[in-house]
Amino acid sequence: MSLLRTQNLAAFYGDFQALFDINVSVEEGETVAIIGANGAGKTTFLRAVAGALATAPDTVLFDGQPIGDKTAHEIVRLGIAMVPEGRRLFPSLSVEENLLLGTHSERAGPWNLKRVYELFPRLRELRRLPAPSLSGGQQQMAALGRALMSNPRLLLCDELSLGLAPVVIRDIYQCLGAITAEGTTVVLVEQDISRALDASVRFYCFQEGRLALNAPTKNFDHAALTAAYFGL
Amino acid sequence: MEWVNTIIQGILLGGIYALFAIGLSLSFGIMRLVNIAHGDLIVLSAYVALIVGQNTGLDPISSLVIVAPVMFALGYALQRGLLNSTLSGGLLPPLLVTFGISVIIQNGLLQGFGAYTHRLQEGAIETASVQLPGGISVGVYPLMVFAVAVCAIASLQILFYSTRLGRAFRAVSDDADTAELMGIDNRKLYAVALGIAMIFTAIAGILFAIRANFDPAAGPIRLILAFEAVIIGGLGSIWGTLLGGVVLGVSQAVGAALSPTWQILAGHIAFLIILIVRPNGLFPRTRD
Numbered sequence: 001m002s003l004l005r006t007q008n009l010a011a012f013y014g015d016f017q018a019l020f021d022i023n024v025s026v027e028e029g030e031t032v033a034i035i036g037a038n039g040a041g042k043t044t045f046l047r048a049v050a051g052a053l054a055t056a057p058d059t060v061l062f063d064g065q066p067i068g069d070k071t072a073h074e075i076v077r078l079g080i081a082m083v084p085e086g087r088r089l090f091p092s093l094s095v096e097e098n099l100l101l102g103t104h105s106e107r108a109g110p111w112n113l114k115r116v117y118e119l120f121p122r123l124r125e126l127r128r129l130p131a132p133s134l135s136g137g138q139q140q141m142a143a144l145g146r147a148l149m150s151n152p153r154l155l156l157c158d159e160l161s162l163g164l165a166p167v168v169i170r171d172i173y174q175c176l177g178a179i180t181a182e183g184t185t186v187v188l189v190e191q192d193i194s195r196a197l198d199a200s201v202r203f204y205c206f207q208e209g210r211l212a213l214n215a216p217t218k219n220f221d222h223a224a225l226t227a228a229y230f231g232l
Numbered sequence: 233m234e235w236v237n238t239i240i241q242g243i244l245l246g247g248i249y250a251l252f253a254i255g256l257s258l259s260f261g262i263m264r265l266v267n268i269a270h271g272d273l274i275v276l277s278a279y280v281a282l283i284v285g286q287n288t289g290l291d292p293i294s295s296l297v298i299v300a301p302v303m304f305a306l307g308y309a310l311q312r313g314l315l316n317s318t319l320s321g322g323l324l325p326p327l328l329v330t331f332g333i334s335v336i337i338q339n340g341l342l343q344g345f346g347a348y349t350h351r352l353q354e355g356a357i358e359t360a361s362v363q364l365p366g367g368i369s370v371g372v373y374p375l376m377v378f379a380v381a382v383c384a385i386a387s388l389q390i391l392f393y394s395t396r397l398g399r400a401f402r403a404v405s406d407d408a409d410t411a412e413l414m415g416i417d418n419r420k421l422y423a424v425a426l427g428i429a430m431i432f433t434a435i436a437g438i439l440f441a442i443r444a445n446f447d448p449a450a451g452p453i454r455l456i457l458a459f460e461a462v463i464i465g466g467l468g469s470i471w472g473t474l475l476g477g478v479v480l481g482v483s484q485a486v487g488a489a490l491s492p493t494w495q496i497l498a499g500h501i502a503f504l505i506i507l508i509v510r511p512n513g514l515f516p517r518t519r520d
Contacts, residue, residue, distance in 0.1 A: 050413060076415035084413060090406040093399065101403050104396075105415030150415060 001064050003028040003185050004049065004080075004154055009059040009068075011041075011048040018044040019209050026154070031176075031186040033196035033217070036206035037229060042189040043085055045206070046156045049187075050082045051075040062154070076105040081152035085159045085189075087143040089131035095142050096127040102149025109151025110182060116145040119175055137168035144175065154185045161192045173199055193229075207231050235489075237368045242485030243478050244370070246461075247378030248443065250477030251436035252454050253461035254384055255429035261468035262405050262425045263319060268330040271455030272337040273430065277303055277437025278446050279341055282350055292352035292438050300434045307430030311423040319422070334451065341448035349445040358442060377439050384432055385474045391428075392470065401425060405468070460503040466513030475514060479506070 465472025487498020
């Protein structure tokens with residue numbers, strides 16, 4: 001049974017339909033990438049899975065259980081954590097307080113402050129500072145750490161590379177490797193296609209709210225990806 | 233020396249204004265709820281204390297052991313059952329709904345208790361005073377009220393900066409959507425927040441009703457004083473709220489020393505001056 005499965009998932013912003021009939025499945029332990037142009041619905045997809053957007057109950061299944069109608073805070077408790085686009089750290093909290101916020105989901109598991117600081121040693125040195133005083137890369141580490149603190153089975157990462165220098169992006173993706181080595185399942189949304197494909201075993205390409213392509217990342221057909229990405 | 237005396241009386245008067253303001257400051261700081269019924273909830277607390285006193289024989293301050301939980305429950309239920317559903321539609325719906333609650337409380341009290349003025353009796357402490365060097369005499373009761381205000385603010389400081397609940401409050405105040413994504417049940421948290429705000433409201437209501445007469449229509453003026461203290465101190469700032477109360481108290485005391493008719497007006501004028509000079513208050517904290 002897939003850890004995450006969506007069945008004809010549709011999502012709306014008011015009257016505007018942002019997703020049409022999305023069928024995605026993610027196996028336990030897999031890292032799957034979702035790519036697509038701006039406005040293709042990648043972030044909307046993550047928000048729908050995380051419960052930030054209301055959807056029909058049966059359109060999202062987590063571990064076989066329908067979760068489409070659950071609220072965001074209920075879904076975190078079931079084991080889906082989100083690293084939101086733009087990091088969204090809490091500005092009036094210190095770095096450590098931001099990490100501790102992840103424990104409000106009250107899930108037991110391997111991740112705690114000590115483990116997160118082992119993964120990101122810089123954060124231990126910066127832990128007393130207010131979150132906005134960190135650099136972009138450090139903030140991204142804190143946002144990843146905060147999500148890990150909820151001990152997720154499924155980690156949703158929205159644009160980890162956004163606004164970061166290439167060398168910092170490389171570091172972050174190395175850490176992501178350490179996270180998936182723990183058995184955590186990851187869904188990556190990325191604009192940086194080569195980065196996303198390097199880190200994943202399969203990818204889905206979205207185009208204007210619809211699924212355009214689903215393929216393994218090894219030896220995929222570049223022409224097919226180009227066609228799916230640009231809708232040619 | 234007379235001026236020193238005036239200033240001291242003003243500072244102590246500020247204690248009760250700060251207590252009026254705490255509940256308002258909390259509900260605005262955490263959930264951006266402008267609670268127009270706040271003044272009436274202060275007065276309602278006094279009436280609840282009156283009933284508790286009549287039925288149990290407890291003195292007003294001891295009656296807090298009953299009044300505070302009752303007001304917490306009322307705040308929790310009000311937020312959970314009614315106000316939560318107004319928060320997603322911008323600033324106007326909560327304003328209108330709490331304005332409606334204000335009208336309901338005032339008329340409900342009028343119906344139940346009549347338009348008579350009441351006062352809570354605490355006994356000898358009301359008139360006791362201590363002598364300070366220089367011939368200044370300070371009432372024990374105002375001193376106690378001020379001490380309660382300082383303790384209330386200090387306990388909020390501890391709640392906000394040293395507890396798990398306080399961390400959640402600050403996170404929700406920063407970014408409610410992301411807090412929800414981290415596993416915080418915002419609706420429940422808001423209900424707890426209004427409950428806690430109502431505990432401070434109960435303290436304010438009882439201490440105020442020992443010092444002054446109250447009647448069903450006494451709420452709106454407390455609301456205005458609470459608003460002014462919050463704005464002077466800076467929205468969302470806990471210690472700023474205490475300072476706001478003190479600024480208001482001192483201005484009123486100085487105004488009253490100049491001419492008794494100037495007391496209330498002097499407070500409002502000080503508020504307007506600060507609004508012009510520092511539109512965000514003395515210690516602005518809240519982010520939008």
